[in-house]
Amino acid sequence: MTDILLEMRGITKTFPGVKALENVNLKVKEGEIHALMGENGAGKSTLMKVLSGVYPFGSYEGDILFKGKACEFKDIGSSEQLGIVIIHQELALIPQLSVAENIFLGNEQASRGIINWNETVVKTRELLKTVGLSESPNTLAGTMGVGKQQLVEIAKALSKEVKLLILDEPTAALNEEDSENLLNLMLAFKEQGLTSIIISHKLNEIMKVADSITILRDGQTIETLRVREDQITEDRIIKGMVGRDLTHRYPERVPHIGDVLFEVKDWNVYHPQQAERKVIDEVSFHINRGEIVGIAGLMGAGRTELAMSIFGQSYGKKISGQLFKEGREIRLPDISKAIDEGIAYVTEDRKEYGLVLMDDIKRNTTLANLWGISKWFVVDDYKEITEAEGFRKKLNIKTPSVHQKTGNLSGGNQQKVVLSKWIFTGPDLLILDEPTRGIDVGAKYEIYTIINQLAEQGKGILMISSELPELLGMCDRIYVMNEGRFTGEVPRAEASQETLMKYMTKSRR
Incomplete structure (x- = not known):
């Protein structure tokens, strides 16, 4: 077929003791957005590393055809010469370098070994405009938010005259607004004829942008679906990924809530570098034994800062307020003391x-x-x-x-x-910060089951999540945070995405 840009045939990749890929086949049409889906460990990232030359020719079995011609990539540079560019989940920008320096790193605009900085800056401005950024080319990459850094990575890919753009979990660390902007940018690129492969666990995002979906399971190709033609649903994708119907995204649980286990009163935290900036402002809340309590909020609301400041003061300065465990006031000046008091913190990173x-x-x-x-x-x-x-x-x-x-x-x-x-x-209290970030629906269900079992044992659970359906599906009560303050407390029976969003955008008075 003349409209096939990429074909991978019979790809098999083995690591010591593990066959990561077994006879995997993939066809990507020119000008489409092709999603690659599967549970964690299904082989998605491994397949893309084979394609991009991270795993060079000779380290795997099978064939790669790009525009109908066989390819034998010995490294990333070889694949990039043909316009195949991968953006990994862990961003590869150098924080101490400017945006312009990062974009053209390894691809310097030079003549006879001398970099033409005027040309570099002019081209950087054009690329930033293409991806919707207004930042100066001289801005240090490390001073930008994760969403903007992701766009810089895309600008860097465009500078290499990309023909096939591979994005590995591009929205895993982004808030809803940045995720939406990135997806819209992908759709705009498709209108311009650019072909993309996206790896993501977020089904709603895949349903929005993908034309085709190839599902991998246990290192093998299960099927390729045409989203519009086959009238694909999220449940249909999940069945292909996990090999069975997942009738409930969240395991059923009958809560057995006991007495107050942990209480925070009038908690205040200041920024560690900006001494006058108050990050957490007069926050008070409690958690009962056997209860799963959620904290909702937009990016920058202060959720992680609150959790870390409680857990042995691992974030912040000038921390004040009171902590109580089963009615007894406790002090947690460091992480060792927090562990001794039966408190655990599962970080978001x-x-x-x-x-x-x-x-x-x-x-x-x-x-x-x-x-x-x-x-x-x-x-x-x-x-x-x-x-x-x-x-x-x-x-x-x-x-x-x-x-x-x-x-x-x-x-x-x-x-x-x-x-x-x-x-x-x-622990008696587990603080879970984004406990299912970047993992698939099957693994999520298993982790939800573990959380429920811990609550059933009488432990208190404080769950921070950017996914509102996750909070609604798991929590007995949800506190809502905005600009460092709690703006609402919603019991399970009254909770909805609309209610939570209203409190999440509520301005400080």
């Missing part, structure tokens, strides 16, 4: 703050509670393996061994390791 990716699963599982596997200050290796193996089975962490390097796991399984680490500390 598992790769940066939640895990040591270069270390194995067993070490990550026990890291926050070494006393639990030690005797006379010496780690008991057998007990460490036993505890980690217990969590591997209980949380269904998909790995052949707890000796596996944590960085080799899929996002959903990494998140389960983070949960294992904090559950092993024996």
Whole structure:
């Protein structure tokens, strides 16, 4: 077919002990947005790394045809020469360099080894305008928000005369407004004839922009669907991803709510660098035993800052207010004291703050509670393996061994390791900050089930999420935050997306 831009045939990729891809086939039509979907560990990112030359020719089996010609990419530069450009989930901008320097890094506008800065700046302005940014080319990349950095990455791709743009979880770290802008930009590019491949777990986004969807499961191609022609629904995509109907996105639970477990009164926090800027302003709330309490809010509302400031004052300056556990006032001046008091915090950034990716699963599982596997200050290796193996089975962490390097796991399984680490500390209160960010619907369901089990054991759960359906599906009560203050408290029976959004946009008085 002449309209096929890319074809991948029989792609098989094996890592030591694991077959990541097995005879995978993919066809992408010219000028379309093609979605690649599947559970964490299904092989989506691996397939795109094969395509872009991250895994070079010879390290996999199968064929890649681009515009009908066989390709043997030895590195990323080889694929980029043909106009195949990948933007990874972890942005690769250098914070200390300007936008212009980042865009043309490795692709300098130079003559005889001398960079033409006037040409660089002029071309940067044109590229920024194309992606809808008005920032100066001299702006340092590190001073920009994540949404704008994502657009700079796209501008960088456009500077390489991209013909096939690959976006790996492009909206995972974006708020709703930035996500919407990025999706609209993709649609605009499609109108101009640009072909895109998008990897995403957000079904509503895929339904909005995708023309075709290829589903992978366990490293194999399951099917390719034409969104408009086949009248595809979200439930149909989920069935292809997980191999079964998922009739309920959230597991059923009958709450057994007990007495007040944890209470915060008149909590104030100032910015760590800007001494006069108040980030958290007179916040008070409580959590009962066996209760799942949510915090909703737009990006920048102060949700993560609140959680971190409570958890051993790991964020902020001039912190004031009172903390009570079961009616007893407690002080948490550092993280060790917070752990001793039975409080755990699952960070929103598992790769940066939640895990040591270069270390194995067993070490990550026990890291926050070494006393639990030690005797006379010496780690008991057998007990460490036993505890980690217990969590591997209980949380269904998909790995052949707890000796596996944590960085080799899929996002959903990494998140389960983070949960294992904090559950092993024996907490009474778990603070979960974006606990399902960047993971698929199947893994989400498993994590929701774990959260429900913890609540059933009488633990208190504080759940921060940017996904309103997640809060509505999981929480008994929801506090709503805007500009560092709580603007509303909504019980489950009265909660709706419209109600929460009204409080999320409520201005300070």
